[in-house]
Amino acid sequence: MVGLTSKLSRQHLFQWRRWPTWARAYLLLLPAVGMIGLLFGGGLILACLQSIGIIGILGDTQPSLAAYGAAFSHPELGRSLWLSFYLAMVATGLSTVISIGLALLLRSAGRWTTIACQITLPIPHLVGVAGILLLLSPSGFLARLLMALGWIQSDQDVPLLVNDPNNWGVLLHFLWKEIPFITLILLAVLRGMNPYYEHQARALGANPWQCFWNVTLPMMKPGILSASLIVFSYIFASFEVPFLLGSTRPRTLPVLVYRAFTDTDLGKRPEAVALGLILSGISMAVLALYLGLTAKSRQTYAERGDS
């Protein structure tokens, strides 16, 4: 009897369909998760070990938190952190608000809107940045066009829009790139929404504005939240755009990390790695906070009713 049961279960082991669903799910996820874990997690662990001096670059392996001390006392850390946060907030906020408006305007338009929104998706950020440089830099297309039209006398007369202290170029680039992305998501949300909810609201006495505020917007909320979360976390940790288009000082946190990492003084490497880990930590903390806050607001929305 015992032999028979063990034989059966050994047979079951090779019968994929008899595995419990959760086990199959985990096994199927393993290649993808393993890859991410190995590359991302492995890198993170190596970086951690470097930052606390367990793996040395110059051969000296003395465990210490000195790199973190140096990183936290970095003179630019506060301003860089603020700049990264400010850029991510403003770009996400503006593109979300504009996208909501655009999506509402285009919701009943044809399929071309979806295609139009997808045009910028495959264009790499670097290409966008190059475009903005060609277009808006002091010797760029816009300046030359205005000069040819005789509207300005010299290229000094155009407002500085790239590498400027206000980071207009960075914001412009992110708006150009993220508005179509968020609009695309919100269009899908709106088109998937039953239009009768809005009909119902109007018939019950809601004017178009009340209908938008009390019905359409709350029903779009999950889509808005996830789209803006993706955009925010991308912009916050984005390196190449502020590096090429941003102000020279202060610099965003990712640029600061890059500068420290490429410093000729290899002794500063642990500090650079520590800065990078601080950036990752803040990024994750912001995401966790954002998710926590929005989950709560989603719950309390029902209790409050007014927004």
Place this chain on the structure above:
Amino acid sequence: MDYLVVEHLTKQFQGHVAVHDLWLTMAQGEVLALLGPSGCGKSTTLQLVAGLLHPDAGAIYLEGRPMNHVPPERRDMALVLQRGLLFPHLTVGENVAFGLKMRGMNRVDRDKEAIAMLHRVQLQGFEHRRPSELSGGQAQRVALARSLVIGPKLLLLDEPLSALDANLREEMQDLILSLQAQTQVTMLIVTHDQAEATVMAQRIALMFDGQLRQVDAPERLYRYPCDEATARFMGGVNFFTVQAEQHQWHLPSGQHLTSSLAHQGPLRVTLRPEALRLYTDAAHLPDVPGNCLQGEAIANRFTGTQRRITVAIAPNLTLQVWGSPTQDIALGQSVWVYIPADALWGLPGEPCPPVAMPSPAVQS
């Protein structure tokens, strides 16, 4: 005098005529059912009345006030749609209070009214639930409460019960009718179900292909349909042609029937199956000359509440009769069908013209 007046209403969608030259009037407090097969334009009509669509031509008046340029939120109408369509991000109480909030009523008062209204639809204590926690019937009650709480001048219901199962539907019909009796709200119900229209409405407006075919009390629609399509939609199954000589109507097979109606010449005739009586024994036939036809039972369907028995009278004449569920009849058995003289109804030869002028509304 007329509370709601719809004149000459026309709506097209990309060349397809959804509603064509529709005329309709309703009295205050009346319950009218807009009945028709799917795609006949009845929901479009409802949306035009509610102001959610703009007519290509025609006018709508409520209490004598033209409505064409009044936005839906200022028409004082309310809508109940299939499946309730409660706002998923609001609680049941907030759903019911929605219309009051839009009218600027303060929180305390509108909560109080919402709770009172929930009580009237027998959902006391449900105000903090989420719409996702409700059954289909409960959701539909909340939708009803949400519409009635604003005291609409006209309550529009679009297939309100078609997503519910049969027992629940009857319960909801009773609830809607009792609330209507209490509030005296004027109700326009769109439905494709003739049984539902018959139970709920004081008058039925039957609609085919964007046009009203007949507007009448349910019983009249059953007994006196204006054409064959109307009769078939109302469940008519027996149709044949006779040669009428006043009250004597001759069948092609040579037999003749006595009708209480007088007519001269060929006539298309319909008979409600429930008006006929079936006899298995010639000795028990009523003593009426002519109106008993002998035939052979060729089908016998048990429906639970009755038997649908098909009797072949002549090569080109079969009649369906509703028999008692306990009356078992063998196929091939010889039976007699008794046709009361007042059960015969003659149809005009052609489809009746669309209702082009307002017919007088029934006062409730």
